[in-house]
Amino acid sequence: MGASESKLAFKEDIFRLAGDENIPIDSQWWSRFLQLPETAEDVQNLWSANDLRSLTLNTPADRPLHSQSSPRKNAETLIYRTIGRLHALQTRRVYDDPHAPITLEVLNGVRVLTRLLPYIYEADHLNDWEAQFFWAPRKPAEYVNPKSGQKKYFDGLNETKTVPEQQKDAVLGPPLGEQLLDILINYLFFPNFTLPPRNDDNGLPELKPKFVVWQSGIGANKGVGMSKENERNAMEVLRLLLALSSRAMYLAPGIVAEKDVKPLTYLTTQSDRQVILNTLCSLLNTVLKYHQNPWGFSIDLSAANKDSKQALVTYSLQFLLVLITYPVPNNGANEFRKALGRLHRAEDFQFICEGLRQILMQPTSGIFRPVQRLTNQPAAPIAPETLSLFWELLQCNKRFRSYLIDTDRAKDFVVLVLYYAVEAKDDPSRQGIVRMCVFILQTLSVEEKFGKKLNTPFTFQETLPPALQIPNFHGSYADFLIGHIHTLLTGSNRGLESLHPALLAIINNIAPYVQDLQRATSSMLLNAFVSMSQPSFLLANETNYVLLFSLLDAMNALLEHQQEENRRFVDAVVRSRKRFEALRDFTVDGALEELDRSTKERKDAGEFAGVRSPIRNASLDSARATRSPALSNVPEDSAFAIGDDEDEDDEATPSISSHASASVAVPNDALPLQSRSMSEKARGKQPAGLSSFSRSTSQNTSTTSLHALNTHTSNTTYNQSFSPTAEWRGGPRLSTSDPSTNTTTPATATTAKHADLVGAPPSSPSEVKVQTFRWTARALGWYASMLWGWVYAADPARVWAGTAVRLFAVRAQRREVSLKSPRGAVDAVGDTIARRIGGLSLPGGGGGGGGEGGRQTMREV
Template sequence: MGASESKLTFKEDVFRLAREDNISADSQWWAQFYQLPESSDDVFALWSPADVRNLTQSSASSPSSTQGLPQKNLETLIYVCVARLEQLQIKRCYADPHHPIAQEVLNCVRILTRLLPYIFETDRLHEWERRFFWEPRKPTQVWDKKHNRPGEYFDGLNPAKKFADEDDSNAEIGAPLGEQLIDLLVQYLFLAGFTLPKRLDSESLPDLNISFHIWNSGIGCRQSVGMTRENERNAVEVIRLLLSLFSRQLYLPPQIVAEIDVRSLSHMTAKPDRQVALSVICSLLNTVLKYNPASWRVPVELTAEGDSKAKLANLSLDLLLVLLMYPDQKGEQNAYRKSLGRLHRVEDFQFIQQGLTTVLMQPISGMSSYIPGQQKQVPWAPEMLILFWELLQVNKRFRSFIIETDRAHDFVVLVLFYAMSAKDQPPKQGIVRMCVLILQTMSVEPAFGSRLNKAFVGHDSLPSVLRITNFHGSYADFLITSIHTLMTTTQGRLESIYPALLAIVNNIAPYVRDMQRATSSKLMDLFISMSSPTFLLEKEPNHQLLMQLLQAMDAILEHQAAANRRFVEVVFRCRKRFKALRDFTVEGAVAELDRLAQERKDRGETGAASGIRSPTARQGSIDSVRSPVSARSPHLGNVPEHEAFAIGDDDDDEDADVNGLSSSTSFTAPLSASTSVVDEAVPLQSRSMTERARGKQPVGQGNFSRSTSRNTSTSSLPALITQPTSASQTSTNSFRPTPEWLDTWLPHLQLYGISKVIQDEHFRSSQDTAAVPTTTTEHPVLTASPRVQAFQWTSLSLGWYLGLLWGLVYSSDVAANRGINGIWTGTSIKLFGVLSSGGGGISLRSPRGAVDAVGDAIASRIGSLSFNSSQTTREV
């Protein structure tokens, strides 16, 4: 809209909509709304949030029977836009066949995109929305202001069609309006001259027939249709309206979002025409996978905002994921998930793998910026990770293609890169969770664990966030060390996924060979932290993490002991730690905590002695349990290593301390450098035991009982602690450890295999004190089928997953459309919280319920389970 006068006139007519209700539907006055605006900015600027919200309120002049409904003008405006979209597409309403239809189509699309979020956010309108959009269409009417009575009934999409008979007022005159709108929009995605190149018919007139041609070459198509920039911009506008229609999920709480039937998504995904579904999914998928950021010689952040190809790729990915992730409530199969699951050609999988890698590799390759050395992430890289996870879940052939080849190594590195890059950024903790669950999904396949034994020769070329000092070893060493880093340097921010991290170790443990000494020390490091009285007595379910870790260690020794001599050596050197765990008693542990608290009090650390936590400490940090009181940076490079087992120490003297770890790295010893050396002959938690308790201890080194349960599952959310506490306050919650509680899990720890290895090593050392036997190349036979710990979906975890996706969609829209031009900017979103940052940007904050939901869901669904495809594939 050019002149200021025309904009003022248009704005005055927008005001009139709210001020003067029940404007006649057959008036030509309505046409200006889809004829005058010239850009999306015009529509979003002239329809302010206040203007739209005024339309959602009941008119003061409306009769009492219509109170609680939106103004009639809102219904009429929606009817006008949908009717015009239908006329322009189907009825060839222009006398001049060469008249461009794009501008009017786009304005109708923009108005509806603006209106829908404000309808969804208003709880009072939910019942009206259901009837107006999703029940079969019936005649409507406006109030006859001249005679102060209800007007005659008419067809909302065709006001000229009247219904004089009162009985016709309840007749069904068409399909639900929402379904008609979705069908129209899908057809507009394949309309020649709008989203596809112009075509001429036999009479040299524009061909307006719908042709469901796939946009780009790739899956299902060998030749692109050749979309112009105008076609791409038009497709972007249509996809924005589809996302606006589907965003009903944004205005549902995370606890129930997966359980609510969103009619727009149900109609789109449940029973579409097969040809339509294939054309839509192939067009979206090919557009996403063919986009190559490296081919553009401008920074990625500029292309994402200003380039039509980048915008189309981003929004195509968002729409594709929203369709794929919808769990239909009526048991109908999601046609898009079904289509994705049926892909089977190797060339298709290669095309998918190349497209995923191209985008995910951008920050590693450093090809996305003019500035030398500056690495930029493609804005929709997190959504590409979601797409990768969806493909792993829904298509077992693709999962085998990735895992049973060396491509699995590349994706392990890529997924860990995004996890490590986001682990210290609170707004991105959802990305870390997703990355961990991707790795868990991959780890349930036996071939994955076996292929991780390949030597990692390209480690030195990795970005700094991934590099490990003096690293040498296999991909398994790299993965386990990275897991250790995620658990020990995040100060408890990731406590809800500690079970998932340990599940990955459990799943690969039976297949890991030739584990390096540094990696072995990492596992022992976690064991010492988790078996300490401080940790075990803090929260009731904390022992379940210890049980998971012991299962992994036992699996290594049961299946690959001969191929992991370094790990066996580390276990033998820490044998007193395992005996201390076997001799663990509640009263002895409490006495030990009292002694530590008293020593801190004697040093003047009154806060710690009285159980008061540091305000800067985060509850749930393994790192804080194992850290000295003195301040240090919580990074892997600063984590104290066991003296004989530090990274790069493989060539250290073999005569290092074999009686256990040094006192400087003892995590159950007093946390002070000046503490006197304690008697290593008595386990720490046994030092204050009563004579009665001591009498119950078995005689002899390594006398452990066999586990009576080998299928322990993590059934509740573990919470890790920050500082040791006194006996008078061993927990900040209502949990009080008792001997009866201890008996429920201590006898069932999987310590038999570890005890057997320690006994064998003790015998060997007594027979030959010269050296520990060298690594053997013998391939041991697996004595039993390894159990895996697979992730299973619940409504709570799916609610978190949908919140993560919609948070990314929302952030992408805000980044591309500043101010009030965002689709959902300023609306009352319930799925997550939106916080404004000091720099004018936004950050997303999940509601407390969402955080609890994903934590509980992840912890409760991880156990010792036999893997099959249904355990990682959501049934939809």
């Protein structure tokens, strides 16, 4: 809209839409909304938030819901006329000149709906109207002449087609929302719009969609040759599809996994296999083929506003993730996820691995090229979404997992995933990235072949980024992985305590296969054991002992299955035997005496104002047992230090949808398998350090973190509500045959499993038990929050800016800060949202006023 007069005229039309109650339904005036704007910015900037909210005002009580005098009635007419015009442009020749391009009107129709829909979704009072207007079978629309009061019924998608009053309740077609989705999917594959020009038999522009794969790769040996204009058009259609699907943004995280998001349900359950496969392959190939760069030059993915290709890649990846992660209600099958799980050709997997690797290794370009060094490139702005896509492939396609492990590519991805976890671990705003990386590693670790492959020597540490290098490292991939798990366990900020069970689960899963563990790695495991067995850790919370049990179980698996191949680890255990013996003799009284003594010593030394543990006054009326030795004073044969060493199935497993119903049983926890040994009572009282998704830290529950213990932080506070009961102190003795079905205490677990520290390996080792990640409603809420947070923050058009999102909270970020990284703070976005989803309560409806003048980012809820 080049001329200022045209922009002024368009703004006047917008004002009239909100204030004029007498606009005839069949007036040509409505067409101005699709003909006047010239760019997406015109629609975005001239249609303000106040203008849009004026169309969604609640109907006054003295007016009928669908009365012409309601501003919402004009919104209905605008939606009808826009969708009807999009359908007409796609199915018949509407211009006098049959060769005239349809592009501008189609784009303006897409832009109007993209601008309006988020404001409909944010208005709670429109929920019933939205369900009826968009998702009920379409019936005739009603128009009341303001002068005569006469009623008129017509087809909303074709204002010239009237309907007799006696047929006013007749069904004219499927729901309007479904018809809009069909129209938009067709436009993704429409010649002369998103595909190159194509004529019919009469030499006129083709008016039929052609379902083909956009780019070469999976499902196509040759691309269709999209022009930059085609790419820009496809990008705008994808943006509207995301806007239609963004109903989840306006739901609370606690319920988002249980709500039926109608657009996504329709898209993911439709039966047209041609549409599903071509859409899936087009989106996937667009992402994986972007800037294939065999020469190792820097890949600049930072200009989404200027580069239409970058915007298309970003929207393609985000829309693909939204589709494949959607949990269909009532355990229905997600056809996009099933199609992704059916990929099986080796060449497809090779293409996928190379595409993912090109994106993820940008900031670590020297990782797999020993002759090159680190180039200090910034991370790709779509790196978080790419990690998510990698995780989804691992979960839903077992053939891909096997290919990854059999070809040794899994080891490369372990290094990449560890890089993103370690690089983000100290940034509270990016803990979602760390969480996802840990779950990726846990998903890989359940494979037996993966555990065995980790015994390969790791020989190129000097090419790694500094954040990944372990001083004086020698060893295998297993040593490298355990070393960084130890870093995440003991060297990260307090917010990552909720990941400790998953980190220990990874060690548990690989322990039966690890061989030749180095001395430094053995010391790390024993140091972690020492920290977890300290009374200050065990008595800090009712269930902290489960972490110790998990570590002991991993150490036991090492000894039971690979004792002869791990002499250094055996030696470390033997040298530390007094630590195990002290834990075997653990009693509550002895632990409390030690804590009191330690507090007094530090107080006398002036370290801090000593506080007597509140649990000292707990119920200790039962007979007092033998005091436990002070673990901190147990002598060792030699000290341990970390330093130098000496020398198919079609179905996804586990799929998100398949676990949706299971989540109802335990709605407040995303429990990995390692937590199954807990009683229901104990599980309900889990602290932040024991569930995959921590409770709100505002609750009066505290734990002693391993980081605090390893840095000698002495001002530890204790859980005021934890009282060591007789059940906690003297629970059932652990059965050595099935550790997953009993409630244990530190004393009983250690006595049963480690009475004899190291003996001859058993003639027939017990069955290996893997600890898998399990989806629950709470986990899905976290995941949806993170994905939609990325969508919100990465959008250069600011589609959702200023709306009252509820899935996460929003704050404005200063523009000069946002420009420091390629996508501003986008690589950190979504990682902070809903970190404390349990009992989540968003202030003020979710923080809608981010403002439209600057880039947006998330803040921790």
